[in-house]
Amino acid sequence: xxxxxxxxxxxxxxxxxxxxxxxxxxxxxxxxxxxxxxxxxxxxxxxxxxxxxxxxxxxxxxxxxxxxxxxxxxxxxxxxxxxxxxxxxxxxxxxxxxxxxxxxxxxxxxxxxxxxxxxxxxxxxxxxxxxxxxxxxxxxxxxxxxxxxxxxxxxxxxxxxxxxxxxxxxxxxxxxxxxxxxxxxxxxxxxxxxxxxxxxxxxxxxxxxxxxxx
Numbered sequence: 580x581x582x583x584x585x586x587x588x589x590x591x592x593x594x595x596x597x598x599x600x601x602x603x604x605x606x607x608x609x610x611x612x613x614x615x616x617x618x619x620x621x622x623x624x625x626x627x628x629x630x631x632x633x634x635x636x637x638x639x640x641x642x643x644x645x646x647x648x649x650x651x652x653x654x655x656x657x658x659x660x661x662x663x664x665x666x667x668x669x670x671x672x673x674x675x676x677x678x679x680x681x682x683x684x685x686x687x688x689x690x691x692x693x694x695x696x697x698x699x700x701x702x703x704x705x706x707x708x709x710x711x712x713x714x715x716x717x718x719x720x721x722x723x724x725x726x727x728x729x730x731x732x733x734x735x736x737x738x739x740x741x742x743x744x745x746x747x748x749x750x751x752x753x754x755x756x757x758x759x760x761x762x763x764x765x766x767x768x769x770x771x772x773x774x775x776x777x778x779x780x781x782x783x784x785x786x787x788x789x790x791x792x793x
Contacts, residue, residue, distance in 0.1 A: 622731035625757040631655055632743050632754035644675075644696075645743050645756070651692060652679040658747045662687070663722065665770050666743035666756075667788040672696075676788055678770065680710065687715030691778060708777040718773040722746060722766060726753065729762045736760070740787045742767050 628635070633649055636642035645666055652664050661682035668675045673696055680689035687710035694704075710718065726746065742763035743756040757763045768786035775781045785791050 622733045624731070625755065625759060625762075626731035627726050627729060627744075627746075627753050627755040629751070629753055631752055632745050632756055635754075636743070636756065642756075645741075648675060648677050648692070648694060649743065649745070651694075652677050653681070653690065655745060655747055655752055657681065660747070660750045661719065662747045663719070664743075664745040665766075666741075667767055667770075668741040669788045670738040670740065670758075672789060678774065680715070682715060682719070686710045686712045687718075689774065691774065691780075693780060704780070706778055706780060708774060710773060710777070714773055718769060719748075721769045723748065725762060725765055725769070726755070729755075732757075732759045732761060734759070739764065740767050740789070 633646045636646040636649075645668070648666055649664060655664065658664070658679060658681045662680050663678075665678040665680075666675065667677075675694045675696060677692040677694065678689060680687045689708045689710060691706040691708065692704065693706070722744070723746070726744075736758045739758040739760060740763070741756070741758045743754070744763070744766055745752060745754040755763075764787065767788060771781070771784070771786045771788060775784075783791055
């Protein structure tokens with residue numbers, strides 16, 4: 580093979596190698612963009628949104644149970660102009676907890692539902708309680724501060740306590756749900772700390788709504 584023929588094959592091999600590298604780079608870019616989109620979708624899904632949580636829960640896999648539990652609480656309209664609804668679903672637990680609180684001149688009028696899982700709405704144990712003005716204002720301020728700082732999270736958490744929060748403030752509703760300890764775990768702990776002293780049935784639970792003896 581003469582020198583000219585050898586150079587021709589070398590050039591062809593170079594073109595082929597370049598094409599392979601370009602294809603690999605395009606493929607890696609596609610994978611990277613797809614993963615970035617998934618992370619951003621996850622981040623967006625964990626953020627607080629305007630409006631109630633119910634409709635978004637109903638199109639989420641496994642969210643129908645939370646939507647049904649919210650329906651057993653007082654309606655959001657009855658909590659205006661200031662209040663919140665809260666659900667806690669501890670992992671590996673047989674009980675879910677649902678709370679609704681409305682701001683009144685005397686503090687916060689609340690109700691807690693302790694609902695056995697897979698009970699189809701039967702077995703609810705409604706417990707009424709009342710937060711003082713200072714305790715309600717502190718809790719509402721804490722929830723608003725946490726929500727104001729929360730930008731969502733792309734990470735996945737496989738267990739923990741699933742939380743739904745619907746906040747009514749100045750007649751406007753915002754909501755979010757997830758199990759990130761960086762936001763929803765803090766929300767869970769703040770709500771628990773506020774209501775625990777008022778509800779003896781919660782004495783054996785910790786701030787994640789799990790049994791202390793698990």
